[in-house]
Amino acid sequence: MLAFFWSLGAFILALGILVAVHEWGHFYVARRCGVQVERFSIGFGKPIWRKTSQSGTEYVIAMIPLGGYVRMLDERVDNVPPELADKAFNNKPVLQRMAVIAAGPGVNFIFAFFALWLMYLVGLETVKPVIKDVEPNSIASLAGVESGDEIVKIGARSTPDWEAVNLELVSNIGTDTAAITVINAAGVQKELTFTLNSWNFDPDSESPLSSLGLTPFRPDPTLQVGFVGEGSAAQQAGLQPGDTLIALNGETLSSWNALVDEIVDKPGESITLEIERDGQRQTLHATIARRDTPQGQSGYLGVSPTFEPWPEGYVFTHQYGIIEAIGKALDKTWRLMTLSIEMIGKLITGDVSVKNLSGPISIAQGAGTSAGYGLAYFLSFLALISVNLGIINLLPLPMLDGGHLMFYTVEWLTGKPVPEVVQEWGYRIGGVLLFTIMGIAIFNDIARIA
Secondary structure (H helix, E strand, C coil), X not given: CHHHHHHHHHHHHHHHHHHHHHHHHHHHHHHHCCCCEEEEEEEEEEEEEEEECCCXXXXXXXXXXXXXXXXXXXXXXXXXXXXXHHHCHXXXXXXXXXXXXXXXXXXXHHHHHHHHHHHHHHCEEEECCEEEEECCCCHHHHHCCCCCCEEEEECCEECCCHHHHHHHHHHCCCCCEEEEEEECCCCCEEEEEEECCXXXXXXXXXXXXXXXXXXXXXXXXXXXXXXXXXXXXXXXHCCCCCCEEEEECCEECCCHHHHHHHHHCCCCCEEEEEEEECCEEEEEEEECEEEEECCEEEEECCEEEEECCCCCCCEEEECCCHHHHHHHHHHHHHHHHHHHHHHHHHHHHCCCCHHHCCCHHHHHHHHHHHHHHCHHHHHHHHHHHHHHHHHHHCCCCCCCHHHHHHHHHHHHHHCCCCCHHHHHHHHXXXXXXXXXXXXXXXXXXXXXXX
């Protein structure tokens, strides 16, 4: 329950920031163009806070935190007195109206850059992309990847960490081949080619790495207990962090994985654990808990281990000075933008399934997880969502900013506005498409939870 409220709070905070940023873009450029702004609202529905400025703009925070809007004076919906006609949005030159509409997505991209710049100033701890294991006869194995190889480049882009590797692998969905550059443990660089014709990647059940047959390096678990779940079978048995597991049912344990294999196969069974605590051996008795999996019931204790230390140089921090961070943030923002456009294209062509669409539940979970890792990770999450919000709003659907820009572009080129009947039908069709996409995304979220 605590995790739910943490994710909900992080989601509301993230969405509030991103909506405020987007709508501020519309608001700022509208004011600069001389448009009278009637209301600036974060959220929909009944206001829970409001304030009217000296300029007459009403600032509102509403109950439903799933968006926002800027309401501008407009003769098409308002009774505008003659003395304010020049402040109505519809009376502004078409290029000014286009600027007002484009400012929302534009500021989303600027905010993403700022968030990433701040992230690089704060510093983001990350891990070199070194391979631990390669599954036999997998795509990676057939390409020649070996245990201990470090992935340094995919295509023309360098991959200093696992996040970069995942982004570049995802960008190759739907392609026939991908060029991979690795450096082995001896420092020898190899140019490899992944053949992706048979690559079947389901993001709901696996990662891009595992689907290619790759297991990232991480230190091996020890037999020392690192965490005991609240109310778990391990806690009820008396296990504590710092305990060292010696034997299970009288059989000496060789590794943590050996313990897991035994526990998974014994749901509901009573076991005896021999441990060492403060230099003294003790015997504990536990009843293994049950949980349902797609393969049937499995057992679990609710305990996790400590790990061996990372080898020197494997863990490093992306942290740069004020000037260098600007270049890093610009490059990362641009890559997120291009990748978002690529994914939309792959969704249209069918290379990416609509099952991969995510809605507010997945975003909330991502917000909670990133916030739990720290400020730098939360800033990275905000940048990713801000870029996606900007790209999606530029799609040429009449319900979105991109649809308005499409109509205004026609008006600019032809010298006359798009007929109202055409716009009305466009809004209807766009609304159906938009709500269909939203419905699919929410359904996917629910299916993932189920």
